Amino acid sequence: MSEENKCEVDVEQIMQSIRRDIQMAEDKDIDGLPAFEDIPLREGGLPAWSDDGVSMDEFYRALTRMSKTCNIPYYGEMGPRGLKTFIKRIVRKLSKCVVMPILDKQNELNASFVCGHYAFRFFSEEAREKQEEYDRKLEEMKNGIKRLEEAAQRMEETTRRLGESEQRLNERVERLERRIASLDKQSDAFGGSAAKESSGDTCKVQDTAKSN
Amino acid sequence: MRVIQLLPTISYGDAVGNDCLAIRDILLTMGYKTGIYAENIDTRLPKRTAAYISQLPKLDAGDVILYHGSTGTKLNYKLPSLGGRKMMIYHNITPPVYLHPYSSASEDLTSDGLKGIEFLADKLDGCIADSEFNRRDLLRMGFTCPIDVCPILIPFSDYDQQPDRGILKYYGDDGVVNIVFVGRIAPNKRQENIIRAFYVYHKYYEPKSRLVLVGSWNGMEKYYARLLDYTAQLELRNDVIFTGHVKFNEILAWYRAADVFLCMSEHEGFCVPLVEAMYFDVPIVAYAAAAVPDTLGGSGVLLDSSDPKTAAEAIHKLVGDGAFRETVLRGQRERLKYFSYENVSGILKEQLSGFLKGAAGT
Numbered sequence: 001m002s003e004e005n006k007c008e009v010d011v012e013q014i015m016q017s018i019r020r021d022i023q024m025a026e027d028k029d030i031d032g033l034p035a036f037e038d039i040p041l042r043e044g045g046l047p048a049w050s051d052d053g054v055s056m057d058e059f060y061r062a063l064t065r066m067s068k069t070c071n072i073p074y075y076g077e078m079g080p081r082g083l084k085t086f087i088k089r090i091v092r093k094l095s096k097c098v099v100m101p102i103l104d105k106q107n108e109l110n111a112s113f114v115c116g117h118y119a120f121r122f123f124s125e126e127a128r129e130k131q132e133e134y135d136r137k138l139e140e141m142k143n144g145i146k147r148l149e150e151a152a153q154r155m156e157e158t159t160r161r162l163g164e165s166e167q168r169l170n171e172r173v174e175r176l177e178r179r180i181a182s183l184d185k186q187s188d189a190f191g192g193s194a195a196k197e198s199s200g201d202t203c204k205v206q207d208t209a210k211s212n
Numbered sequence: 213m214r215v216i217q218l219l220p221t222i223s224y225g226d227a228v229g230n231d232c233l234a235i236r237d238i239l240l241t242m243g244y245k246t247g248i249y250a251e252n253i254d255t256r257l258p259k260r261t262a263a264y265i266s267q268l269p270k271l272d273a274g275d276v277i278l279y280h281g282s283t284g285t286k287l288n289y290k291l292p293s294l295g296g297r298k299m300m301i302y303h304n305i306t307p308p309v310y311l312h313p314y315s316s317a318s319e320d321l322t323s324d325g326l327k328g329i330e331f332l333a334d335k336l337d338g339c340i341a342d343s344e345f346n347r348r349d350l351l352r353m354g355f356t357c358p359i360d361v362c363p364i365l366i367p368f369s370d371y372d373q374q375p376d377r378g379i380l381k382y383y384g385d386d387g388v389v390n391i392v393f394v395g396r397i398a399p400n401k402r403q404e405n406i407i408r409a410f411y412v413y414h415k416y417y418e419p420k421s422r423l424v425l426v427g428s429w430n431g432m433e434k435y436y437a438r439l440l441d442y443t444a445q446l447e448l449r450n451d452v453i454f455t456g457h458v459k460f461n462e463i464l465a466w467y468r469a470a471d472v473f474l475c476m477s478e479h480e481g482f483c484v485p486l487v488e489a490m491y492f493d494v495p496i497v498a499y500a501a502a503a504v505p506d507t508l509g510g511s512g513v514l515l516d517s518s519d520p521k522t523a524a525e526a527i528h529k530l531v532g533d534g535a536f537r538e539t540v541l542r543g544q545r546e547r548l549k550y551f552s553y554e555n556v557s558g559i560l561k562e563q564l565s566g567f568l569k570g571a572a573g574t
Contacts, residue, residue, distance in 0.1 A: 017529075030412055030521060034445050036404035041313060042437045064255070 063117055070110035074103055215244045215568065216271065216296075219280035220287055222248060224256035225460060227364055227484045228282050228303050233261070234365035235278065235301075238557055244568070251285065271295035276568055279336075281305075281329050284321040288328025292335045299338040299567055303364075304346050304481025304503070305329065310400040314434040329353060338567050340560075342482040345503035360563045363507075364482050365556050371491055375465035384469040389421040389531055392470035392494070394463060394485040395477070397429035397436045397454070402518065404442055405476035405499070409523035411446050417528040421451070423474075426466050428457035467492040472527050475504065476518050483507050490548040495540045497526045511547035513540060 074096070078088050217236060223229045232248060239246040248262035265287070271277065275296035281288070282303040291298060308323040333354040340360050341347040347359050383390060391410055395401050403425055410423040429436035436454070443452045455462070473489035475498040486507045489496050496512035498504050505514060513526045530537050549555065 033408065033411065033520070034442070036408070036438070036442050039438050039442045039445065041434055042441070 060121070063114075063121060066117065067114050070114045071107050072103060072110070074100060213244065213568070214271070214275045214296075215239050215246045215278065216268070216275065217246065217248045217278045217280065218265070218268075218287065218291070218294075219248070219250050220283050220285035221252040222250040222254060222257065222262050224254040227482065228280055229254070229257075230367060231301070231303075231364045232280060234367060234553075234557070235560065238365075238560060238564070242561065242564070242568075251287065268294075273297075281332070282325075284323070284325030284328060288325070288331055291332065297337045297567075297570070298335070299340065300329075300332060300336050301340045301342075302329070302346050302350055302481075303342055304349060304479075306398070306400045306479055310398070310479065314399060314432055318431060326353075337570075340563060343503035343506040345506050346481050362559050362563055363487075363551055363556050364484060365553065365560065366484060366487055366551060368491060368553060370460070371464060371488070373461055373464060375468050376459070376462040377465075379462055379465035380469060383422075383424075384465070387420060389418050389471045390424060390466075390469050391421060391472050391474050391527060392424045392426060392466055393474055393476075394426040394466065394488065395475075395483075396427045397425065397432050397439065399432070399435050400479035401475075401477045402499075403439055403476075405518045405520070405523075406474055407439065407443060407446065407448065407452060408520040409474060409476065409527070410452070411448060412520045412524035413527050414448065414451060417524060418531065422453065423448070423451060424453045424455065424466055424470075426455045426458060426463060429454070430457065464492075467494060470494045472497060472530050474523065474527065475499065476523070477501060477504060478518075480504055480507075486512070487548070487551050490544040490551075493541055493545070495530045495537055496544065497523055497530065499523075509547045509550065511540070511543040 075092075078085050078092075217232055219228065219232060222232055236246055236248060249265050249268045250262050251265050253262050253264065272295055277291070277294060277296050277298045279287070279291055279298060279300045280303060281300045283305060305325040306322050308319040308326070311319040311322060329350075330353045333350075334356055336355070336357050338357050338360070339347075339350055339355060340362050341350060342362070342364050344361055347361050350359055391413070393401075393403070393406050397403060406425065407423065410421070414421050414423075425439075440454070443449055455466070458466075467488060470489070470492070471494070473485070473494045473496045475483065475486060475496065477483065477499065478501045480502045482503050486496060486498065486504065490511070496508065498508060498512055498514055499518050500514040500516055508514060513530065515522050515526065530540060
């Protein structure tokens with residue numbers, strides 16, 4: 001695929017449409033917008049505090065840089081060979097007895113700073129791990145609560161269905177009871193008329209017996 | 213024949229470092245013996261990714277050096293004395309004028325860097341520039357060797373990682389329009405113009421909006437402090453977020469939460485974040501300066517000035533007009549195909565093959 005694969009969208013048309021919209025939008029007065037150039041430079045850079053904070057990665061990198069540079073060597077590259085460098089070497093040799101003890105104390109202080117920062121790094125990592133562990137436990141508890149809520153929901157659903165089944169059973173029982181009651185009435189009625197008929201026949205027999 | 217990559221610093225996760233590693237992989241697939249040597253090696257890189265310059269073996273006339281030119285370094289002056297044919301992959305150097313008010317060390321470094329690159333103008337056998345803008349820069353500096361253009365190789369598969377859930381949860385779907393720019397806090401990227409454009413958009417179009425500037429201010433503390441003060445003066449402190457250095461998965465989350473990607477840079481050698489925004493389907497509004505038009509290739513919404521009203525209106529159209537937004541996104545998706553790993557590695561292989569075959573013939 002070559003560079004000729006540029007898109008076919010008419011950008012100029014889009015820009016003309018935008019410019020027209022801007023001309024119509026006269027209410028957007030930005031003449032009073034402060035210029036960035038009028039903002040003075042802070043000579044000290046960022047203030048001692050910053051609500052934007054520093055990321056842990058930046059802190060670790062700064063710590064690595066500190067540990068690599070905290071030891072200031074007394075002997076180092078002085079430049080190319082020549083008279084100037086030779087004189088510098090002599091001066092360095094002569095001032096060694098004065099400068100070296102001061103340098104040793106500075107290096108000791110630097111090393112203590114770096115150790116202190118590493119200890120802080122250790123504590124902050126520990127705190128971060130604990131925080132992550134708490135977050136994990138919290139997540140597990142939330143999941144547990146969610147599962148319990150789902151189980152409770154299922155139980156509610158089951159209870160509701162059981163209630164409906166019970167209601168249907170009760171209705172059926174009532175229908176059966178009504179049916180039994182009506183059957184009882186019918187059988188009572190049937191039993192009464194049969195008794196009447198049988199007692200009528202007996203009278204006839206008795207009357208016939210009497211007439212004979 | 214050995215093909216060695218040389219660079220001043222190989223960092224973890226930055227465009228030059230990623231490009232270097234991707235080129236190494238291509239060279240290996242082409243069957244060449246290769247290695248990376250640098251003055252400074254980021255400790256976060258896997259062991260044996262690169263070796264120090266002091267360990268560079270003696271090179272023969274048949275060997276090839278691919279030198280990544282991106283900053284001030286003594287390497288610029290040491291390069292001609294090394295053996296073999298030399299090709300520079302030019303990533304561009306920020307003009308020192310941008311850094312002058314904020315960091316004399318950075319200003320000196322970039323100034324030395326540009327002088328070092330100019331020193332190499334007649335000492336190299338070939339160059340590859342990340343963009344047409346970079347190629348013109350080299351021609352302006354008097355380079356006489358053949359200069360090809362090849363975009364930076366971007367490992368898009370890395371962008372499919374899980375984004376940070378916290379950012380997505382709090383900023384992704386809260387009904388606030390997220391305008392995002394990804395890039396170091398640096399004067400050439402003109403974050404103050406991004407803030408100005410956001411001010412107009414926030415005040416006159418959509419008060420429920422926020423601006424997120426994703427990137428570290430390391431080395432540019434004075435510029436960052438000035439931006440903070442500017443934001444305070446515009447009463448935008450609660451609506452502008454400076455993330456500082458963030459992890460990769462947080463960058464991914466910001467792209468996914470973005471509604472518009474706004475770039476007002478005045479100097480860029482390529483601008484990888486523009487391609488990243490295309491990948492995450494975020495519509496782009498960008499000031500047409502330096503390599504930005506080359507990278508966008510006609511896609512996105514290109515502004516011919518850094519006027520904040522124009523930028524704000526463009527953002528408003530992208531957020532409010534669905535059809536317009538879709539048109540712009542279609543263009544970006546088409547342009548993104550050019551930057552696919554397969555396409556760019558194909559271009560690079562073709563350019564390297566030509567150069568390396570020439571070396572084999574010597």
